[in-house]
Amino acid sequence: MNTIKVNKKNCLFVAHRGCSGLEKENTNAAFVAAGNRSYFGIETDIHQTIDGKYVLFHDDTTKRVAIDNMVVEESTYDTLRGLILTDKDGLKGRTDLRMPSLEEYIGICKKYEKVAVLELKNAFDKEHIYEICDIIDSLGYLDQTIFISFCFDNMVAVREKYPEQRAQFLTSTFTDDLIDRLKAYNLDLDINYKALTADNVKQIKAAGIFLNCWTVDDPAIATQLIAWGVDYITTNILE
Numbered sequence: 174m175n176t177i178k179v180n181k182k183n184c185l186f187v188a189h190r191g192c193s194g195l196e197k198e199n200t201n202a203a204f205v206a207a208g209n210r211s212y213f214g215i216e217t218d219i220h221q222t223i224d225g226k227y228v229l230f231h232d233d234t235t236k237r238v239a240i241d242n243m244v245v246e247e248s249t250y251d252t253l254r255g256l257i258l259t260d261k262d263g264l265k266g267r268t269d270l271r272m273p274s275l276e277e278y279i280g281i282c283k284k285y286e287k288v289a290v291l292e293l294k295n296a297f298d299k300e301h302i303y304e305i306c307d308i309i310d311s312l313g314y315l316d317q318t319i320f321i322s323f324c325f326d327n328m329v330a331v332r333e334k335y336p337e338q339r340a341q342f343l344t345s346t347f348t349d350d351l352i353d354r355l356k357a358y359n360l361d362l363d364i365n366y367k368a369l370t371a372d373n374v375k376q377i378k379a380a381g382i383f384l385n386c387w388t389v390d391d392p393a394i395a396t397q398l399i400a401w402g403v404d405y406i407t408t409n410i411l412e
Contacts (some may be wrong), residue, residue, distance in 0.1 A: 176210060176412035179392045184399045185213035187290050187407040189388050190231060194410030197261055198238065199229050201273050201281060208285030210412055213405070214319065215282055216290035219275060221301055226250035227308070228272040231294070240265070246295070275305065279312045289314060290407075292343065293322040299330045306335065321363050321385075325354070332358045341385050347373050352380045363387060363407070366398060374401040 174195060191203025192210060199217050207215045218231045223246060230253075236242035239258045258270040282289040289309070293302065309315045319339040320331050331340045341363040342355060355362055362377060363385040377384050385405035389395050395411055 187214040204281040214288035222250040289318040
């Protein structure tokens with residue numbers, strides 16, 4: 174079992190939830206698997222726990238990847254960290270498969286010299302976004318972090334305090350006003366690849382916006398996107 178190789182040319186590949194095609198998504202095992210490969214960045218998702226700490230996890234509840242069903246943002250950090258996740262076969266057994274902390278994730282990115290691509294999963298208060306930034310900055314890695322979010326206000330909050338911080342607005346659709354909204358706040362774009370065409374890729378690039386797209390696992394689709402000129406591809410299994 175290994176990644177599927179493609180000719181990346183100048184495109185940068187980001188490991189979606191770590192190398193989640195090989196290891197359980199959003200675990201340290203998946204982050205290390207990505208670290209040991211040629212990825213430019215390692216993407217993950219961050220939630221705040223009920224006691225004001227941070228864990229890396231995609232869903233709002235734990236049932237899909239842990240069987241036990243808890244609401245992440247209504248649970249304590251220690252409770253969530255004690256939860257054993259299922260492996261890719263849907264079974265529990267590996268005690269290393271747990272929700273990572275923000276510090277563990279940044280430490281792995283730093284060790285393997287990968288850019289941290291961190292999704293602010295839900296709407297955050299500004300103070301909590303800045304607390305996340307402070308934690309990453311204390312680890313000496315803020316300049317190697319790209320923030321992404323479906324919540325536009327999260328991206329605006331990042332931009333207000335950090336004018337030069339790399340930040341990409343996540344969206345599933347390309348709308349007529351999207352480029353203007355991004356340019357107004359000096360934001361880049363992370364979009365569902367299905368929303369892209371050769372024409373709108375040209376428009377995005379002509380506006381000076383860096384273009385990421387998700388989640389591409391088909392080599393033929395990746396090859397087409399690379400030919401159109403996307404800057405990044407986020408993927409579970411391509412390399």
